Amino acid sequence: MTDEEKKQSIDDKLSKVKYIPDEETHLKPDEMQCSLCISKACTYICPAHxxxxDEENQKLIIGHENCLECxxxxxxxEKKCIIWNxxxxxxxxxxKLG
Ligand code: SF4
Ligand code: SF4
Incomplete structure (x- = not known):
């Protein structure tokens, strides 16, 4: 599968999801651990970005409302420090199916 086909496939899937955002985040990483984290694995593993x-403020920005709950x-x-509910x-x- 080419990169373009993979991207379309993900975009297709994302068009089939509906979000009702919670005003409070359900994703709570430990900020101190994040500042010490080398890999920042969460920033590239997450399919929903x-x-x-934020390099300038040395802080993780979290768009929890886009979370696919995967x-x-x-x-x-890396630090196993995300409190996830x-x-x-x-x-x-x-x-949604179909
Ligand atoms: S991988 Fe974990 S420790 Fe590293 S930045 Fe992401 S949430 Fe923080
Ligand atoms: S649970 Fe949510 S934030 Fe975590 S990787 Fe999956 S989509 Fe991204």
């Missing part, structure tokens, strides 16, 4: 490293960041986190109630992501 939820994490971005759990990959929790597994990949499902969004409350009916908030978060819903996957």
């Amino acid at each position: 939820v994490y971005e490293w 759990g990959a960041c929790r597994v990949a986190c 499902y969004p409350k109630g009916n908030k978060g992501v819903t996957f």
Whole structure:
């Protein structure tokens, strides 16, 4: 599969999800650990690009409202420091078939 085909496939899948964002983040990494983290694995493992490293402020920016709830960041986190809970109630992501 070419890179373009892979990108279309991900875009296709993302067009089939619906979000009801929770105002409070369900993704809570330990900021101190993030500042010491070498790999910043979360910033490239996440399929929804939820994490971005702000070099100037030495801080992780988290767009929790785009989270697909796949759990990959929790597994990949170098410091195993992400407190991860499902969004409350009916908030978060819903996957549509077809
Ligand atoms: S991989 Fe973990 S420790 Fe590193 S920046 Fe991401 S959340 Fe922080
Ligand atoms: S659970 Fe998945 S989609 Fe959500 S932030 Fe982590 S890697 Fe990204």
